[in-house]
Amino acid sequence: MNSDDTANQQLDHILNILLEYGKGNFSVRTTIPDSDDTLNAVLVGLNMLGEELEYYRQEDRRKNQLLRDVFENTDEIIYALDIEGTDLSNARFLFSSNQVSRLLGYEEEDLKKGFGVWSKAIHPQDFNTYRNHIHEALKGKAVSCDYRMRKKNNGEYIWVSDRLWSQDAGNGRTHIYGAARDITQRKNQEEYTRRTLAEIKTIDSIYQAAVKGGDTLEILHLLSDGIKKLVDVTASRVFTYNPKTDTLEMKAQRLSAKHQEGLMMFLGKVSVSSIVPIVEPGSRFHNILEKRKMVFATDPKEIIELMKDHTKVPAFRAVAAPARKLLGIKTFSVLPIANKERVFGMLTCVANRELSLPEQGLVVRLVNHAAFTLARIRADEELREQKKFSESILNTLPVDIAVFDKDHRYRFVNPKAIQNQEIRDWIIGKDDFEYVAKRGHPKSLAQKRREHFVKAVHSGKPHGWIDEYQKEDGSKQYIMRELYPYFDENNELQSVFGHGVDITSLKNAELEKEQLLKELGQRVNELMQFNSVVSHHLRAPVATLMGLCNLIEMKPSEEDVHEIMEGVKVTSEALDHVLRDLNMVLATKSNINQRVDKIDLREIVRLVRNELELQISSANATVKLVDNPDLKPFYSISSYLQSIIYILVSNAIKYRRQDVDPVVKVVAHQKESEVEIEVIDNGLGIDLKRYGDEIFGFYKRFHNHVQGRGLGLYLAKAQVETLGGQIRVQSNLGTGSMFSIVLPNQAGEKV
Amino acid sequence: MTNKESGSGEIRVDDAPGGPIIMKDQIIRIKVDQKSEYTLDNARAVVSIVDRLREGLRLPLLVDFSDVHFLSRPVREYYSSEEVSQKVSSLAIISSSTIGKVIGNFFVGINRPLVPTRFMTNEEEAIAWLKEYL
Incomplete structure (x- = not known):
């Protein structure tokens, strides 16, 4: 290669x-x-x-x-939006976590189709909030907002709290990142708290109104307001119930503008307020009121029937169905405000959605609270009326009335028993020991009352007694008291009812009656005695005269006739004396209209001395008045008093001792409202052990060595009694006597 | 493993994986054998030997990449790790080959070891620089 x-x-x-x-x-x-x-x-x-x-x-x-694992395993919906400029409508999803699917039912693919899916899922009422926060985030701020999102599968909304922040993506684009957390539970809790607070506020406002004496209508208005705040209602109406006419009277209505507009479309010129539920026996509303059953109608047919029952006019009844549809009524609530005994009124509420069970429960609670409060108000009013009525009776009765608890503490006292209102208020809850300490009364009074209380409680029966009081003017007052223990069905002592009646006049009348009976007895005795004496003293001369007449019929000698005639003369004179004495006594007893004078005792004694001048000088007697500077002026019948003193002084001289010169003293004493006059002598004295009961008797004589008829002391006593007084005597044989005359001051009176 | 101590005082480990390891003048020198598969296990074995040789001291390390044809990422990552940096005070990489130069520079530029590291072509200069960290 x-x-x-x-x-x-x-x-x-x-x-x-x-x-x-x-x-x-x-x-x-x-x-x-x-x-x-x-x-x-x-x-x-x-x-x-x-x-x-x-x-x-x-x-x-x-x-x-x-x-992704982090995103998928977090509770938050994580998403990223790509936005060009600030136009949210062109936003597109870069990323969305699986929670979008799990919580809302939307798939990432749904969202990637466009922002419309997301924006439509946001609650219409919250979308502006969301958009505003997005705009804030676009400015580079990290923001957070709460809004509702609809679930794809069932249309229900959940609350989310969305944290939003952004990052510049260049070329005029921005990436918005969101982390939305499901806060439905928290929001529900907040809503629950809000409603609870609003409920408490409504309950409190109703209570406050009741405390301040609010009437039925005010309570119903507060209830209506409370329901409106807690539950979305588009229309509500307040009715009061008139039991006399068995009708509902509409007092207020609150309609949303849309609701009113809709109603007017169907009702035309007919006033909305004239459409009132018909409460005739057999009608739906009558049944609802009778059964006190709250109705939350959600069935359209039921709602339509309830709407129809607001009028009898067929034309209006016919439009109920379309009206319901147009007005969008989803719930028709009929809320009778009543307790077992009476109906106070009714509320109707209309909502454009079905009220949830918790919301219905809330309404039921508020209505029950209002009904309970109204019942309490009415019961309190009746109780106050009853109390006022009872107290008016107790306060008006001219009788002392007191009610005690089981411990003998005052629960009630009427003004007759204690006039001073301050004391009357003070005494409640206190007992008689505290009362007597406060008023300075003797403790014995409280002890005595406690003893009576214990007796009444132990006996379990009414217990009575009479209290006797000394009044400031010296007169006596008598109060008849009775205690009535009251036991409950368990035989527990609840209270003790006491009353006291002033029986002074009755008691005085009784005493007077007793006195009169006593006096009557005395008079009868006197009369019998008088009758006996009179018949004796009359019979004797009459018998003598009859015997002398018999002798004349026997044709006696002239000498005998002369003797007989002398006997007739003497006997006739004796008969005349008796008749004169009788006349004098009768005059004394019947002369009751003598004039009352201011008594001058010194003058009376002087006149007596003048009349008895001869006897005084012949007996070498001394008659004197012992001056008493404490003696107050007093009034009586002067002539009677002079006669009485004349008789007593005359007797003192007549029945004097031979070995001493007679001394007669007249002494007067002031005894409260009475005057006591004593006539004291140093004469023979009277054997009171022997003659005590007869000393003031008619024709009674105790010494025979001087002439007399035994009439003086009888007359003196009669005259003293005529003056309303009493006469007593103390005497010792051989020492002297003292006659005491007690006379009432008769100022301004006639005897 | 055989340690040989020569008369000049250097210690040689000839059968170390990847090539012989020599410690001379307190500098540890590794000549990576081009024929060896220099795996992560090799690297760990080499560092283990270095650990023994250093006798607790942090010593400079001279690595010759002249015969390295490829150095995998795990090996590079290991040599630049904290584990190695606790055992050596500095690191000089030398290479006479073009590939070794690419690998050496890549290692220094991309993997960025935690101890002072240089790629150099001249061994004497490298030793002189390393001695600064004795």
Whole structure:
């Protein structure tokens, strides 16, 4: 082989290697054995270069595979777009990872057909957001945006969070890289949180309105607003229910412009507000209200029937089906707001999509909450009314009323029992021991009340007693109290109801009655005594006169007649005395309209002394008034008092001791509202042990050594009693007597 | 493997794969035999011998590629690896043949060993340069 042949052969080798390299076959090796010329060296160089290229190609493939493995095994959709300028419509996919297929159902081949597939998969409401972020990325910024993408197989949307960045690809082209992660779960959680917060806000607003005394309509409006915020509704209406007329009254409606426009197309000039659900027995809405069952109608036929039941006009009923279609109604919700006892109102909501079960659950919760709140409001109102009514009774009754808990602490006190409202408010939750401490009353009062409380509780029966109080003016007050223990069905003491009635007037009347009966008894006794005495003292002279008459009939001698006539005279005089005494007594007892005067005791004693001047001087007696500067002016019947003192002073002189000069003292004492006048003598005294019961008797005499008829003390007592007073006597034989007369001050009165 | 120590103080390993290995003046010299298949195993065996000869020191290495017709990528990669760089302080490749020059330059330019490496044509100059790394 000559050198030219060798060179040609070597060139062929070189060409062959280059051709193979051009085809991408870098593994070709060739050399010319036993040759050490330059071309052979080039061949060796090419061989090594091919080996390097093959190595790097393998390395590149390995790295590519590695990257693909990474992309395919990540949760993110990795994609690369090639964009010319900023026109997104001409964008084309350079690469998309398998997640596009797994998550969305699109194959890489689908995407490589054009950007339209991708852009149409993005939710229409989110596409502008996506495009804006792409433009930001084109400016070289790394951005991130959330948007929804529709799945190819079922049309459902998933949320993705897409990180976008770019790289200049030269020639006015840019590569946009995206890494989109499925965040549907997070978004759902966020949506759930948002709805929960909105739900809580609505529930709270309803509660706040209720606390501030909001009425039914306000609560229904808040409920309607809350549902609107939580669920997309295109129309909602609020009705209140009138139980008297069994009708729904529309109070508000909220329609989207499109919805209203659509309705007007079908209803023409008829007001939309006049189309109100018909609540007649047997109708759908009547049944819904009666059963308190919320309806979420999604079946077109059911929706149409509900729409029809808003009117009886056949023409309007006929357009329900096309109206539903035009308005795109997918859900018709009928929400009765009611509890078991009553219906408060109704809401209707229309949506252009089917509400999911969680959304329906949300609406049900809100409606139930509103119904519960309204029921509570109504119950509270009724309770307040009931309480007001009960308290008006308890507060108006002229009776002390108190209610205690099982520990004898006050739960209620009416104004009659405690007038001071501050104390009345303070006492709630406190017991009588705290009460008496606050008011400065004796602790014994609380102890006594506690004893009565314990008695009532232990007996389990009503327990009563009468409290007696001393009033500031000295008079007495009587309160009849009773405690009624109240036990529940488990025989647990719940409370004790107590009342107190002022029976002072009743008690006084009773005491007065007792006094009157006592006095009546005395009067009867007196009368019987009087009758006995009178009949005795009248019978004696009458019998004498009858005997004398009998003697005259027997034709006595003139001397006897003279004697008989003398007897008639004496007997007649005796009869006259008796009759005069009787007249005097009757005059005293019946004379009840005497004038009441201011009593001047000094003047009375002076007049008595004048009348008895002869007896005083003959007996060498002393009659004196003991001055008392504490004596207040008092009023009584002056003539009676003078007569009483006359009788007592006269008796004191008449029944004096022979060995001492008689001394009679008249002493007056002030005794609260009464006056006590004492007439004290140093006379013979009276044997009270012997005559005690008879001393003021009619015609009763205890000393016979002086003349008398036994009438003075009887008259004195009668006159004292006529003045409303009492007379008592203390006496010791041989020492003297003291007569005490207690008289009431009769200022401004007539006896 | 046989070590021979000559009177001049050099150590020779004649039966090393690929060609004899000589250590003289603290410089290890390898003359790759053109007839041998210089595989990666050969290269590892050679480096193993070098490892024994150096007695813990990092010594310069002179390789003569004059008789090499091809040096595969794994071998080149091995000689430029960290493993080898821990055993040698510098590397000088010399060749009197055109092919050896191509291979030597390719190795230095493409594989870029981690220790100072030069392709030289003159052995004395190469030894002088290597001595700088003793």
